Amino acid sequence: MTDFRKQALDYHALPTPGKISIELTKPAETSKDLALAYSPGVAEPVRAIAENPDDVYKYTAKGNLVAVISNGTAILGLGNLGPMASKPVMEGKALLFKRFAGLDAIDIEVTHRTTQDFINTVANIADSFGGVNLEDIKAPECFEIEQALIARCEVPIFHDDQHGTAIVTAAGLLNALEIQGKRLPKAKIVCLGAGAAAIACMELLIKCGAQRENIYMLDSKGVIHTRREDLNEYKALFANNTDKRTLQEVITEADVFVGVSGPNLLSPDDLKLMAENPIVFACSNPDPEIKPEIALAARDDLIMATGRSDYPNQVNNVLCFPFIFRGALDVRAKAINDEMKLAAVEAIRQLAKEPVPAEVLQAAGVDKLEFGAQYIIPKPMDPRLRTRVSKAVAIAAVSSGAARIDLPKNYMAES
Numbered sequence: 070m071t072d073f074r075k076q077a078l079d080y081h082a083l084p085t086p087g088k089i090s091i092e093l094t095k096p097a098e099t100s101k102d103l104a105l106a107y108s109p110g111v112a113e114p115v116r117a118i119a120e121n122p123d124d125v126y127k128y129t130a131k132g133n134l135v136a137v138i139s140n141g142t143a144i145l146g147l148g149n150l151g152p153m154a155s156k157p158v159m160e161g162k163a164l165l166f167k168r169f170a171g172l173d174a175i176d177i178e179v180t181h182r183t184t185q186d187f188i189n190t191v192a193n194i195a196d197s198f199g200g201v202n203l204e205d206i207k208a209p210e211c212f213e214i215e216q217a218l219i220a221r222c223e224v225p226i227f228h229d230d231q232h233g234t235a236i237v238t239a240a241g242l243l244n245a246l247e248i249q250g251k252r253l254p255k256a257k258i259v260c261l262g263a264g265a266a267a268i269a270c271m272e273l274l275i276k277c278g279a280q281r282e283n284i285y286m287l288d289s290k291g292v293i294h295t296r297r298e299d300l301n302e303y304k305a306l307f308a309n310n311t312d313k314r315t316l317q318e319v320i321t322e323a324d325v326f327v328g329v330s331g332p333n334l335l336s337p338d339d340l341k342l343m344a345e346n347p348i349v350f351a352c353s354n355p356d357p358e359i360k361p362e363i364a365l366a367a368r369d370d371l372i373m374a375t376g377r378s379d380y381p382n383q384v385n386n387v388l389c390f391p392f393i394f395r396g397a398l399d400v401r402a403k404a405i406n407d408e409m410k411l412a413a414v415e416a417i418r419q420l421a422k423e424p425v426p427a428e429v430l431q432a433a434g435v436d437k438l439e440f441g442a443q444y445i446i447p448k449p450m451d452p453r454l455r456t457r458v459s460k461a462v463a464i465a466a467v468s469s470g471a472a473r474i475d476l477p478k479n480y481m482a483e484s
């Protein structure tokens with residue numbers, strides 16, 4: 070067993086199995102405490118909520134509570150390993166919600182027979198939470214699941230692998246293009262992968278200015294083109310009218326490579342075919358499409374990002390989901406709409422251009438972080454993400470009509 074593997078297993082096992090627990094927010098020591106917390110006192114908020122459903126936000130933890138729900142069909146880049154194998158990742162998302170946004174999150178792993186089964190399970194419990202973060206659900210089912218749940222539920226439903234990834238990718242890519250002296254509307258983009266993350270990333274990039282015809286998407290069978298007859302409706306939107314069939318053909322003279330597919334699928338020779346000053350986001354977890362040390366040995370004019378914490382430029386949805394939910398829940402948003410997503414893109418993007426506080430440098434274990442090829446996007450432990458992104462999202466929720474209440478007074482005022 071490698072040293073890192075043992076450390077990771079020990080981290081999860083010791084001293085208490087798992088990464089999260091529940092703590093009490095009220096005293097529960099005396100008979101009086103118990104009479105208030107449980108019988109007979111608990112009957113009072115029950116009556117209040119029955120009379121006025123909005124009182125659930127006043128008397129329960131709902132307004133600060135997120136469900137992280139998976140069926141384990143696309144666990145990171147490890148594949149369909151089932152609901153129980155997804156539990157460490159879902160607990161990990163709960164850890165990140167709490168650590169970065171102060172949100173309580175509970176993981177729920179659903180054993181299901183059919184997509185409808187899964188949809189019904191989530192729809193039937195969604196109201197217990199302020200919002201639902203869907204996680205690691207494979208395409209194309211994830212699209213139908215999210216759309217059905219948005220239609221049925223009163224709280225925000227957000228498939229993180231789609232939209233969290235897309236928001237962070239767009240923020241990082243806009244900055245990387247700026248540094249490389251390129252513009253999104255002109256950029257030739259290759260997207261390896263045509264699943265949850267890929268489709269959502271490319272759709273959001275188009276909303277940010279990318280041209281659909283400049284995007285070449287590939288799945289496990291190669292380039293997605295108009296003569297293929299095996300495309301689902303989501304892939305079909307990216308069918309390119311081209312004779313090119315291979316990664317090597319489409320990556321030639323490309324400005325951008327986005328990998329949301331699997332490990333080690335991009336070779337140094339492929340990289341050498343790209344245009345000058347290229348951008349490579351090898352975002353597959355835990356193992357990227359190409360390792361940064363291999364990529365940077367092949368090209369020195371490259372901006373390189375991965376989904377991992379142990380390299381510079383971590384393009385990972387952790388930069389988004391804690392903060393977009395924080396902002397959404399704080400104004401009791403009914404949904405997370407495009408205005409809120411684009412506000413998050415801009416807030417994440419602009420933060421990378423500001424001086425980095427000493428505490429962030431220390432947590433990152435570096436002396437300096439300055440907007441440039443090695444720092445295109447903020448670090449997850451930057452406390453300003455919480456204030457900036459959540460505030461931008463909450464404001465967008467209010468102005469777009471998704472919020473049920475106004476922005477709280479002095480919301481996310483920075484000291």
Ligand SMILES: NC(=O)C1=CN([C@@H]2O[C@H](COP(=O)(O)OP(=O)(O)OC[C@H]3O[C@@H](n4cnc5c(N)ncnc54)[C@H](OP(=O)(O)O)[C@@H]3O)[C@@H](O)[C@H]2O)C=CC1
Pocket residue numbers: 142143144145146147205206207208229230231234261262263264265266267287288289290291328329330331334352353354355375376384385386387
């Ligand atoms: N950094 C980040 O924040 C995030 C990274 N990811 C990473 O993205 C990857 C995909 O996740 P997700 O979209 O949720 O999963 P999905 O299962 O929805 O999609 C996987 C996609 O990868 C494609 N694929 C698999 N093997 C190959 C190959 N050899 N060549 C080209 N395409 C291939 C599949 O092709 P086909 O359609 O033919 O089956 C499918 O389109 C994972 O590695 C995950 O870790 C995901 C979310 C966030």
Ligand SMILES: CC(=O)C(=O)O
Pocket residue numbers: 144145146205229230353354376385386387
């Ligand atoms: C980061 C993430 O959500 C994934 O790799 O699936």
Ligand SMILES: [Mg+2]
Pocket residue numbers: 145204205229230
């Ligand atoms: Mg995921």
